[in-house]
Amino acid sequence: MRHTYLIARREYLSYVATPGFWISLAMVPVFMLLGIAVPLLMESATPTRYFAIVDADGRYERAIASKLERDQTEQINALLKGLARVPGQEDSTKRAVKALEAGQSLDEIEALMDAQARTALGAIKSDYVLVAPPASTQEALRPYLLGDAEITIPAGPISLYAAAFIRRTNDGRVTIDYWSTAITAGRLKNIIRRAVREQMRTDAFASAGLETEIVRTINAMEPTLSSLSPEKDSAEAEVTARDTAPFFAAVVFAFILWSVVFSVANMLLTSTIEEKSGKVLDSLLCSAPVRALLSGKLLGVAAVSFTLLAGWAVAGVLATALGGHFIPSGGGGKAAAMLGAVMDPGLIFPFFGYFIFGYLMFGSIFLALGSLCETLQEAQTLMSPLIFILMVPMMALMFVMRDPNSPILGVISWIPLFTPYIMLARLPADPPLYEIIGTTLVMILTTMVVLWAAGRVFHAGAMHQAGVDYFSKLLKWRRANRQ
């Protein structure tokens, strides 16, 4: 035990004392934070764009203005729907919805809501604002589009983002000439195209004898889709973020599990190669038994992984908890749901269980392979097949969200090397109990076999100077013994 402890301790400190460890510890939360913050920042930092429509009869311009208004109303609706689920916001949200339905202005709706909701509502701004064209010809508009001339809005002078010339030909065709220096941006182009197309259809229906009001009613028809879960009481059957969060959390956990196992198994591989090539192994072998080396290294790196996971967990919980306060537009509810899912013991305990077995399987394999190699180049020849095997659960995880209990995932779950990742990701979908117990038993048995075999290979590598040709020699020896 003394040897195991000392080797584990050295292994642990050798990683934890390096700047690289602290960088990787910080990198994941930082990237997670950036992943959330950057899109939000980009969205909030995007300025309002001003554009003009040159439309001879004005119908299309009105259609585009109406489309922009409807888009904003939809956004407000979606926000209010999210806010309606946030405790304490229900009443004010109901009042706001009524106001919206009554066609009240955004300012009037805002006045009905509390400060946090107002902030969220304020974040919904018009990305595109239609202004009167400062000129009616393409040549005259060009300086405005190039920034050489500016239009005046209440906030001050500003250059024109885009201008569209809409013409209707005698045969009923409509052409749109869209002018803008932002040649790769397509959103405004699409808004204009859809609005004009809608108007063209309305005109076509009208010319076919249908009343304009009927056409508008037809165009406005939209089914209301509610996603309901039969596992919940009928009164509260609607699927919310709280219901879907465990699925996301499990896949994220499985991905983290995969990443950690892969990176720490690599640590074991490289440290073993370093010890073998640098002859540290000789010094160790005359001071400690092979099994103490094997177990010490596995335990030391496992402790490194737990430190990483603990650090990430703390960062994740803090980020999710704080996210509720800082993320607007009802995201706080989603953050709370995610936090609830992440903190669920039904996910946390299996995570650590699967981590232990996944780590022991891959860690001991990498360790054994490392003991056969003197250089990383040698290791690569042995590692390639293993890398392909490790990629399978990564690919399978992509399908878990779509159909967690699909037959193919059911089959993959029984492959012990993949069980930790796939079963963890499938857990919120309540796979059959026999699958959970069966795959776990097979995984435990396989882990024991892998540990035993890795111990043999490590022993051969460390004490018999076995090299990368160990497996081919073993096969030849077995064949020779059979004959």
Next chain:
Amino acid sequence: MSKPVFALKNVSKTFSGKPAVRDLSFSVNAGSITGFLGPNGAGKSTSLRIGLGILAPDRGTAEIFGAAPNFSALDRVGFLPEERGLYRKMNTLAAIVFFGRLKGMSARLAQKEGKALLDQFGLGDVAGKKIKTLSKGMAQKVQILASIVHKPELVILDEPFSGLDPVNQRTLEELIRTLADRGTTILFSTHVMEHAERLCDRIVLLASGRKIFDGGVAEALQTLPRAVALQTGGGQDPCAALGTLVQSIVPDGEAQEGRQNWRVELAAGADAQDVLRACVKKGVNLTAFEPQKRHLHDVFVHLVDQDQNGGGKL
């Protein structure tokens, strides 16, 4: 007679069909300094690793303190591997403490002894530095200190002098003598005979995995015939004059200005005085006469040559 603390008995080891060690037996007595000599690739490191239980032999047995290598016995052994094995990113003192603790020392004692050793060997300033920042010689000294910090009863050093400058070689020789004076048994391998000649009570000579000599240094020197260097003038050949006194007589280089050097190996029982007397008596025109001192290096070359030319095993 003191008990052997290290022994190999009929040990053989083959790597990929090529024999590295062949039926090797020898033992090291407590308190002795034994040199394990042999050319590169003779099987010295393999034999030492087998003796320490690091490598499993194909045949034969190894014993340390009278038993098969085990970790309670190995706690009493200090080992310096041939290619230096230290964690490059570890601090100097931490590395010494780590290996001391693996050998059963308490953290406090290992720390105390490690510091004392570093100070003693002029490395106190680098105690907190990483191994990778040290010079090769310094790192080697650190490795040696790591192998003796726990005050082992048996110290096995595999090529301890390689890579050290002459000053550090002398320091290491002094360390070995100091350890031996304290009663520590030393077994070290080398292919530099001068160290063995200066330090060893006993040598074991290995060639092509086989033992070709095992005995005291004086005894090893006896295996060489005595030799005399002669110089004759006037183109004279001393062969006829010396007759049965010599085993062989060969010219040593080309004759210059009528003078020829000869290397004379004496026959058993003859000595230099007999050769001198015979030359005087027979009127050989001697211009130089010098009895040759025998060195372990010559013994080594002689025995290895003899072995490679089908000589017998001792």
